[in-house]
Amino acid sequence: xxxxxxxxxxxxxxxxxxxxxxxxxxxxxxxxxxxxxxxxxxxxxxxxxxxxxxxxxxx
Numbered sequence: 001x002x003x004x005x006x007x008x009x010x011x012x013x014x015x016x017x018x019x020x021x022x023x024x025x026x027x028x029x030x031x032x033x034x035x036x037x038x039x040x041x042x043x044x045x046x047x048x049x050x051x052x053x054x055x056x057x058x059x
Contacts, residue, residue, distance in 0.1 A: 002047035004028070015051050016040055 004012075004023050012021045012028070017040065019032035028049055030040040043050045 002026075002044055004044065004047075004049065012049060012051070014040055016053065021049075
């Protein structure tokens with residue numbers, strides 16, 4: 001599991017809510033709930049945050 005640096009986390013924002021992101025394991029979570037009331041989750045692939053909604057990654 002790649003740890004995202006605090007410096008990078010300080011500038012990253014959720015593309016949907018605009019909120020800060022926090023790392024939980026191998027994912028980044030939004031600090032403000034998304035439209036369904038749950039935090040939005042973004043995968044980290046080989047140390048690179050994938051800031052796309054899951055439906056955008058499938059295509």
